Amino acid sequence: MGYDDRRLEVAQAAWRVIVREGLDRTSMRAIAQELGSSTGVVTHYFRDKEELILFALEQVVESTLESMRACAKGQQGINRLEQMIAAALPLTDSDRDDWKVWIAFLGYSIGRDRLIQQHQKRYDLIRQILYQELADLQVAKLIRADLDLTLEANALIALVDGIGTGVVICPDQFSAQQQRYLVHQHIHALQA
Amino acid sequence: MGYDDRRLEVAQAAWRVIVREGLDRTSMRAIAQELGSSTGVVTHYFRDKEELILFALEQVVESTLESMRACAKGQQGINRLEQMIAAALPLTDSDRDDWKVWIAFLGYSIGRDRLIQQHQKRYDLIRQILYQELADLQVAKLIRADLDLTLEANALIALVDGIGTGVVICPDQFSAQQQRYLVHQHIHALQA
DNA sequence: CTTACATCATAACAGTTGTTATGCTTCAAA
DNA sequence: TTTGAAGCATAACAACTGTTATGATGTAAG
Numbered sequence: 460m461g462y463d464d465r466r467l468e469v470a471q472a473a474w475r476v477i478v479r480e481g482l483d484r485t486s487m488r489a490i491a492q493e494l495g496s497s498t499g500v501v502t503h504y505f506r507d508k509e510e511l512i513l514f515a516l517e518q519v520v521e522s523t524l525e526s527m528r529a530c531a532k533g534q535q536g537i538n539r540l541e542q543m544i545a546a547a548l549p550l551t552d553s554d555r556d557d558w559k560v561w562i563a564f565l566g567y568s569i570g571r572d573r574l575i576q577q578h579q580k581r582y583d584l585i586r587q588i589l590y591q592e593l594a595d596l597q598v599a600k601l602i603r604a605d606l607d608l609t610l611e612a613n614a615l616i617a618l619v620d621g622i623g624t625g626v627v628i629c630p631d632q633f634s635a636q637q638q639r640y641l642v643h644q645h646i647h648a649l650q651a
Numbered sequence: 652m653g654y655d656d657r658r659l660e661v662a663q664a665a666w667r668v669i670v671r672e673g674l675d676r677t678s679m680r681a682i683a684q685e686l687g688s689s690t691g692v693v694t695h696y697f698r699d700k701e702e703l704i705l706f707a708l709e710q711v712v713e714s715t716l717e718s719m720r721a722c723a724k725g726q727q728g729i730n731r732l733e734q735m736i737a738a739a740l741p742l743t744d745s746d747r748d749d750w751k752v753w754i755a756f757l758g759y760s761i762g763r764d765r766l767i768q769q770h771q772k773r774y775d776l777i778r779q780i781l782y783q784e785l786a787d788l789q790v791a792k793l794i795r796a797d798l799d800l801t802l803e804a805n806a807l808i809a810l811v812d813g814i815g816t817g818v819v820i821c822p823d824q825f826s827a828q829q830q831r832y833l834v835h836q837h838i839h840a841l842q843a
Numbered sequence: 844c845t846t847a848c849a850t851c852a853t854a855a856c857a858g859t860t861g862t863t864a865t866g867c868t869t870c871a872a873a
Numbered sequence: 874t875t876t877g878a879a880g881c882a883t884a885a886c887a888a889c890t891g892t893t894a895t896g897a898t899g900t901a902a903g
Contacts, residue, residue, distance in 0.1 A: 462849090481762030483675040487891065498891095499851045508891065559761050565816060566758015569751050570673030578820045586824070613817060613824050614833050621813030624757060625805060628770045632778070632805050641806050648840045657880090679861065690861095691881045700861065 466504045470515040478556045482563040540592045549626045550635040558623045586612045602649045658696045662707040670748045674755040732784050741818040742827040750815045778804045794841040
């Protein structure tokens, strides 16, 4: 097992503690205990606590971005966009844990301008991806020509964010089927 | 100045610290300093830190619920629902601070089941209010008869939540006008 | 075998946390 | 005037925090 693998193990331990205990109760010692080791391991693979936490979050973000790209492949038209959006939703229990980390981090970022700026970059990236998808659909005349695509991309982001927080707080209210319906309904309204 | 007024002042000081510094950096001493007093004041008016934080959040929630009820008065039909939703949006800078507190609290609640349950109750209340509005609209045949109203109420909650987080993270992407457009677009799709 | 480095444990550091106890005012009731 | 409580300041408490230094172990290269 190489360096990067071990480093990832530490991050995943941190990730589990965040989901179970909350971000502010995720201390170096708690992470080490979750890992079954001492804090020496944690400090060995990460300079700061900040570096560790940011790395753990980046794993979650990259994971869902990868899922979105994977779902996009082989799909076309409206269905392609719909599948991409679905890939970002907390449809499974595992996805729900990802969203817990994400929301914990959003709250943690309030009052921390540096973290807010990092989130902005993430949102910019997602917005750019969705914009491109919408632009392709508009060229193919599959969605209305009068749509402000940047605005609609933001609408999609807000939709996913809203469903994500809804699932984390009230899991019973948002089944996978209902999540898909909400996305389908939203995208359907864009069609030409 | 009575007891309750002073108590509210303490909560508002905590509220300002949360917005500026973040929830996990909102210590008893930071609140006291923001208030221009000592920690003795804080402990005098609140048993726990938890009691203080929960009280501060409740103020925010009650404030926006009151705004929603006020906006509902004198309005009718689809416009009534639209105004109520708009009352919960972060259209002004002041509202944005409310949303910062809200989102900070959402993240803080991850891994704290008691807080999650309290949020569920809040969402249940809002869902009930929106359900009633939708039911009235459905009886008046102003929205489609085949809609699952509970699902649509959840959709409205998700929409507002998504816009709220979007504004907090990327204020430039969600102007008041654009927020209103997104709500209008969503509600318009429900019409009969 | 020796050297050097990666991996990890342990311990100590100074700082911060929430909580509690104590004492000092001020002011109204008896 | 005495009594008592409200309002508030101060200080101390143990517990916890992130960080750092030091030492022990294994293991691969020379």
